[in-house]
Amino acid sequence: xxxxxxxxxxxxxxxxxxxxxxxxxxxxxxxxxxxxxxxxxxxxxxxxxxxxxxxxxxxxxxxxxxxxxxxxxxxxxxxxxxxxxxxxxxxxxxxxxxxxxxxxxxxxxxxxxxxxxxxxxxxxxxxxxxxxxxxxxxxxxxxxxxxxxxxxxxxxxxxxxxxxxxxxxxxxxxxxxxxxxxxxxxxxxxxxxxxxxxxxxxxxxxxxxxxxxxxxxxxxxxxxxxxxxxxxxxxxxxxxxxxxxxxxxxxxxxxxxxxxxxxxxxxxxxxxxxxxxxxxxxxxxxxxxxxxxx
Amino acid sequence: xxxxxxxxxxxxxxxxxxxxxxxxxxxxxxxxxxxxxxxxxxxxxxxxxxxxxxxxxxxxxxxxxxxxxxxxxxxxxxxxxxxxxxxxxxxxxxxxxxxxxxxxxxxxxxxxxxxxxxxxxxxxxxxxxxxxxxxxxxxxxxxxxxxxxxxxxxxxxxxxxxxxxxxxxxxxxxxxxxxxxxxxxxxxxxxxxxxxxxxxxxxxxxxxxxxxxxxxxxxxxxxxxxxxxxxxxxxxxxxxxxxxxxxxxxxxxxxxxxxxxxxxxxxxxxxxxxxxxxxxxxxxxxxxxxxxxxxxxxxxxxxxxxxxxxxxxxxxxxxxxxxxxxxxxxxxxxxxxxxxxxxxxxxxxxxxxxxxxxxxxxxxxxxxxxxxxxxxxxxxxxxxx
Numbered sequence: 001x002x003x004x005x006x007x008x009x010x011x012x013x014x015x016x017x018x019x020x021x022x023x024x025x026x027x028x029x030x031x032x033x034x035x036x037x038x039x040x041x042x043x044x045x046x047x048x049x050x051x052x053x054x055x056x057x058x059x060x061x062x063x064x065x066x067x068x069x070x071x072x073x074x075x076x077x078x079x080x081x082x083x084x085x086x087x088x089x090x091x092x093x094x095x096x097x098x099x100x101x102x103x104x105x106x107x108x109x110x111x112x113x114x115x116x117x118x119x120x121x122x123x124x125x126x127x128x129x130x131x132x133x134x135x136x137x138x139x140x141x142x143x144x145x146x147x148x149x150x151x152x153x154x155x156x157x158x159x160x161x162x163x164x165x166x167x168x169x170x171x172x173x174x175x176x177x178x179x180x181x182x183x184x185x186x187x188x189x190x191x192x193x194x195x196x197x198x199x200x201x202x203x204x205x206x207x208x209x210x211x212x213x214x215x216x217x218x219x220x221x222x223x224x225x226x227x228x229x230x231x232x233x234x235x236x237x238x239x240x241x242x243x244x245x246x247x248x249x250x251x252x253x254x255x256x257x258x259x260x261x262x263x264x265x266x267x268x269x270x271x272x273x274x275x276x277x278x279x280x281x282x283x284x285x286x287x288x289x290x291x292x293x294x
Numbered sequence: 295x296x297x298x299x300x301x302x303x304x305x306x307x308x309x310x311x312x313x314x315x316x317x318x319x320x321x322x323x324x325x326x327x328x329x330x331x332x333x334x335x336x337x338x339x340x341x342x343x344x345x346x347x348x349x350x351x352x353x354x355x356x357x358x359x360x361x362x363x364x365x366x367x368x369x370x371x372x373x374x375x376x377x378x379x380x381x382x383x384x385x386x387x388x389x390x391x392x393x394x395x396x397x398x399x400x401x402x403x404x405x406x407x408x409x410x411x412x413x414x415x416x417x418x419x420x421x422x423x424x425x426x427x428x429x430x431x432x433x434x435x436x437x438x439x440x441x442x443x444x445x446x447x448x449x450x451x452x453x454x455x456x457x458x459x460x461x462x463x464x465x466x467x468x469x470x471x472x473x474x475x476x477x478x479x480x481x482x483x484x485x486x487x488x489x490x491x492x493x494x495x496x497x498x499x500x501x502x503x504x505x506x507x508x509x510x511x512x513x514x515x516x517x518x519x520x521x522x523x524x525x526x527x528x529x530x531x532x533x534x535x536x537x538x539x540x541x542x543x544x545x546x547x548x549x550x551x552x553x554x555x556x557x558x559x560x561x562x563x564x565x566x567x568x569x570x571x572x573x574x575x576x577x578x579x580x581x582x583x584x585x586x587x588x589x590x591x592x593x594x595x596x597x598x599x600x601x602x603x604x605x606x607x608x609x610x611x612x613x614x615x616x617x618x619x620x621x622x623x624x625x626x627x628x629x630x631x632x633x634x635x636x637x638x639x640x641x642x643x644x645x646x647x648x649x650x651x652x653x654x655x656x657x658x659x660x661x662x663x664x665x666x667x668x669x670x671x672x673x674x675x676x677x678x679x
Binding site for chain 1: 395404
């Protein structure tokens with residue numbers, strides 16, 4: 001009985017992560033067909049051994065070869081990684097000072113500030129992105145403000161630009177950066193900073209020599225927590241970005257729904273998963289080292 | 295200051311710079327107060343500490359001893375008063391510019407740096423050449439016997455090793471004063487004893503000034519040239535360990551440092567005895583500095599109490615003063631010592647400590663035995679408050 005309880009989470013992972021992945025992997029090895037579902041071969045146990053052999057012999061890597069032949073996919077991956085990387089850097093630059101500032105105030109106020117960080121989650125993500133569409137539109141509040149402050153003479157176009165995608169991503173993912181950073185910085189032993197001062201280190205230098213290195217696990221956790229989902233982000237570039245900013249999520253969407261090319265879409269998705277496994281492994285390794293230390 | 299590792303033997307015997315009125319103190323604390331809101335942690339405290347002194351701040355928790363240490367280090371600023379180092383007010387000097395170093399109770403070793411880098415941290419801040427840093431770190435590692443541990447991270451060390459790294463890190467900059475905040479609190483008893491003697495030896499060899507904060511009186515007595523006993527943000531007594539123990543200036547000190555029996559009474563007409571105590575009339579060795587009839591307390595340390603089975607002690611057969619019949623109520627056997635809790639026939643509780651030196655002619659006094667308690671007049675300490 002106890003063993004069963006332990007195994008339930010594994011069953012969950014098996015049913016909702018591994019099995020879907022295997023299905024997608026299988027589709028990526030199939031060919032398009034005008035049928036329902038729109039690909040062949042189909043997995044059919046009723047056909048017996050010969051059917052199974054035919055099934056496996058019909059699988060091929062053609063779709064992956066196709067991905068390599070069309071630069072569209074490569075550029076889409078590069079664009080996604082580029083946007084994710086720059087967004088993560090921006091999130092770090094904005095999130096770190098926020099997390100650090102939260103740890104500098106009395107405990108009671110800290111709880112309130114952390115609450116404020118997660119407060120946006122209480123509203124639907126989609127609604128918040130629509131709100132940004134409103135803010136960024138031609139006669140929206142942002143342009144009105146810029147005009148009122150005489151920062152610009154002509155209202156610039158924000159929507160359908162990469163800038164808007166960055167704004168949406170940085171805004172949406174900020175809590176995922178701030179929270180792990182706060183968790184690490186909050187644990188930082190104050191006496192270490194005193195020890196550094198005692199040994200002749202001025203405050204600003206203590207930050208570089210002690211605070212920053214000791215918050216590295218938080219930086220890594222926050223960066224991965226943001227980077228990985230941003231690479232596959234679909235809604236934000238779709239709603240705020242233009243046709244020029246095609247991230248990999250949009251490419252998959254187009255292949256699935258516009259082109260009805262499930263096998264190619266699946267191949268794009270499988271490559272994406274493989275790309276993202278690398279940082280996850282790095283993260284796991286770091287987490288294990290942390291656990292060993294503790 | 296002698297370089298680290300030089301072997302300048304320091305004559306501890308006869309070392310009493312505080313008794314020399316012509317000598318300027320290394321550290322002078324002048325009427326310093328520190329308030330946190332309504333709470334006064336240190337209250338108009340004045341104190342002089344001299345070059346090469348091993349000075350202990352002893353007191354119960356919350357007495358302000360750690361705050362005083364942090365004021366010297368610069369982590370706290372005095373609400374009023376001055377702290378002078380070599381005659382110069384250090385108020386405007388931030389902690390990172392003060393020529394004092396602190397060994398923290400938690401050691402505060404940098405977890406991301408290895409042992410060598412921890413020790414080198416302070417030297418790097420001075421911008422010393424790499425070769426000199428490496429040499430001084432190596433010398434320090436040798437001094438604390440951790441030559442082979444330079445590449446370990448703090449979490450790979452035992453508690454005792456971590457403590458020595460912390461010590462090395464705070465010593466490597468050759469501070470004018472080394473501040474030690476409960477440096478042995480995290481060590482087990484056996485290791486603590488060894489470390490105390492190592493620390494004493496180190497301080498003598500380096501000739502540095504150490505100020506240690508501790509709540510452990512035996513640690514303070516073992517290590518220090520002078521002890522300042524603190525209570526409620528004030529100094530209660532500042533004196534060498536033997537003086538604190540043998541000549542406490544109040545009942546509070548007598549009770550705080552070691553065990554003590556206290557007998558309340560009034561000064562006799564001749565000024566050499568105390569009348570009306572629980573043991574009757576008690577004779578003391580020196581003339582009491584108080585008017586006859588004034589209320590005083592006679593303090594007697596348990597180890598100076600004697601118990602005999604029959605009559606007065608054999609070495610004073612005619613002396614029938616400072617004595618009372620009593621019954622053993624409890625015995626605590628500590629191995630080296632046995633602590634006897636007795637009740638006199640008049641009902642007063644008395645404690646006596648007997649060294650278990652063995653080879654006693656007669657069997658040890660047991661439970662419920664009737665004995666005669668006594669103490670020589672020289673053992674009596676007369677306290678006026």
